[in-house]
Amino acid sequence: SQQGEEDPQALSIQEGENATMNCSYKTSINNLQWYRQNSGRGLVHLILIRSNEREKHSGRLRVTLDTSKKSSSLLITASRAADTASYFCATAPWIMGANSKLTFGKGITLSVRP
Amino acid sequence: DVKVTQSSRYLVKRTGEKVFLECVQDMDHENMFWYRQDPGLGLRLIYFSYDVKMKEKGDIPEGYSVSREKKERFSLILESASTNQTSMYLCASSFVGSVSYEQYFGPGTRLTVT
Numbered sequence: 001s002q003q004g005e006e007d008p009q010a011l012s013i014q015e016g017e018n019a020t021m022n023c024s025y026k027t028s029i030n031n032l033q034w035y036r037q038n039s040g041r042g043l044v045h046l047i048l049i050r051s052n053e054r055e056k057h058s059g060r061l062r063v064t065l066d067t068s069k070k071s072s073s074l075l076i077t078a079s080r081a082a083d084t085a086s087y088f089c090a091t092a093p094w095i096m097g098a099n100s101k102l103t104f105g106k107g108i109t110l111s112v113r114p
Numbered sequence: 115d116v117k118v119t120q121s122s123r124y125l126v127k128r129t130g131e132k133v134f135l136e137c138v139q140d141m142d143h144e145n146m147f148w149y150r151q152d153p154g155l156g157l158r159l160i161y162f163s164y165d166v167k168m169k170e171k172g173d174i175p176e177g178y179s180v181s182r183e184k185k186e187r188f189s190l191i192l193e194s195a196s197t198n199q200t201s202m203y204l205c206a207s208s209f210v211g212s213v214s215y216e217q218y219f220g221p222g223t224r225l226t227v228t
Contacts, residue, residue: 031214042118042204042219043157088157092215101147102208102215106156 004032004089004105012111019076021108023089024069030092032065033102034074037086046087047074051094079112086110117141118220120205126226133192135223137205144210146188147217148172148180150201157204163188164210195227 007022023032031050035043049056049065049072056063062075076083086109090102121136137146147162149172159172161180169180177199181189188207192199202224206217 033214033216035219040202040222040224042221043206043217044219045216048214048216090217096215100215101145101159101162102217104149104157106154 004091004103006087006089006105006108008108009106010109010111012113013079014113015079015081017079019079019083019110019112021074021076021087021110023072023074023105025072025089025091026070027091028094029067030094030096032063032072033090033092034061034063034072035088035090035104037088037107039085043088076110079110081112081114084110084112118205118207118218120203120220120223122223123221124224124226126228127192127195128228129196131192131195131227133195133225133227135190135192135203135205135225137188137190137207137220138186139188139207139218140186141207141209141218142185143207143218144185145208145215146182147206147208148178148188148190149204149206150174150199151204151222152201160190195225197227199225200227201225 033048034046037043060077086107088107090104118139148160149157163169163182179191205220208217
């Protein structure tokens with residue numbers, strides 16, 4: 001079952017512009033993570049935000065979390081052609097045990113035009 | 115550096131064949147996962163394992179089985195391959211002791227069943 005729902009499904013921007021991607025989820029979470037997938041490759045972890053955090057930065061990435069709205073956003077500033085990829089949000093359950101797992105959304109396709 | 119490897123990047127099999135997809139991680143992670151990824155459907159969990167010889171069904175286990183005899187190796191088995199199992203297969207692992215449950219992915223195996 002899908003917990004995270006990303007929005008929009010596809011985004012096309014010009015190099016240098018900012019890209020904003022959103023993720024909504026349904027149940028309480030321990031943390032929310034964003035992953036990137038280059039075409040035909042595996043996913044790579046980008047950034048994690050815990051349920052008690054509201055904002056986090058990592059280089060050109062900024063992620064926010066609003067637990068009252070059950071939503072998160074990922075901002076990529078000053079985008080580059082190399083940022084062209086699919087981006088996925090994933091949520092970790094509130095109560096985590098040895099057999100816990102992440103739940104991934106369907107992904108957002110970002111195209112950055114040179 | 116963390117590494118998850120998959121036995122093949124591309125695989126072509128015939129309908130009815132038994133297919134083995136192998137995944138190996140070198141990080142001593144307890145949890146390992148098999149996903150399939152199809153356009154528009156995102157990542158769907160097939161099976162996961164939280165310890166040697168332990169396994170749990172994911173969202174779409176039908177037509178698949180798994181084997182985990184050693185901690186570092188997790189195999190996905192298609193007992194009798196069918197054309198609707200043509201897909202990208204992704205293996206991942208995660209460390210139970212990590213509070214984030216961040217997953218590390220292999221490069222993927224693109225399987226075509228003809």
